[in-house]
Amino acid sequence: MYANGGYLLGPLDGVLCLAYMPYFHRRGDYSDTEIEYFFAFVSSGVLAVLKRWLMTGCREPEEKIAQLIPECDENISISAELIMENHK
Numbered sequence: 001m002y003a004n005g006g007y008l009l010g011p012l013d014g015v016l017c018l019a020y021m022p023y024f025h026r027r028g029d030y031s032d033t034e035i036e037y038f039f040a041f042v043s044s045g046v047l048a049v050l051k052r053w054l055m056t057g058c059r060e061p062e063e064k065i066a067q068l069i070p071e072c073d074e075n076i077s078i079s080a081e082l083i084m085e086n087h088k
Contacts (some may be wrong), residue, residue: 045072
């Protein structure tokens, strides 16, 4: 769990699992393995945004970054749909 994200990725995956695992289990439409991949994907994206923010000197306010992360997630869904349409 520490590959690709250093020492933060493992704990971030753990926090996401604790927060969202009960939700996914209630839905019942994802296996534990699928949920683990989901958390790995999301936590890597969050870390990428935070890394970029830090590397650019934290120019944007914290609130903007906190708002941007869920927007990135929404745009991923749109991008995936466009990619799938172009590969038909």
